[in-house]
Amino acid sequence: MKFTGVVYIAFVIVLVSALAPTKAVLEEKVECVPTELIVCSPAYHEGDSPPSAECCGKLKDQESCFCDYIKNPKFAPYINSPIAQKVLAACRIPAPIC
DSSP states (O other): OHHHHHHHHHHHHHHHHHHSOOHHHHSOOOOOOGGGGGGGHHHHHHSSSOOOHHHHHHHHHTGGGHHHHHHSTTTTHHHHSHHHHHHHHHTTOOOOOO
16 A cells, blocks of 8 residues: 555656646747837937836847847947936846846
8 A cells, every 4th residue: 555655646746747847938038129129219319208118018028138139239238328227227127137
């Protein structure tokens, strides 16, 4: 009886671990499309205007892309500049650490 119970518990543990989604499965890879951040233009160029909810949503969606954008001289100012840091802070997005 004890052996059967141990085998059953081992089977359940193996089954649960096989069916549990891994972190890699849970994370969706975001496609880095900088043109999607155009909605943030008013906040970047006017400086005093707060970012829109749509802007913050796009920034959050593309947060994993920031380090790639920093490597590109065309996009780096939109992540590294003081205005960019202000926009990120307004959206409650931490500054990227690359």
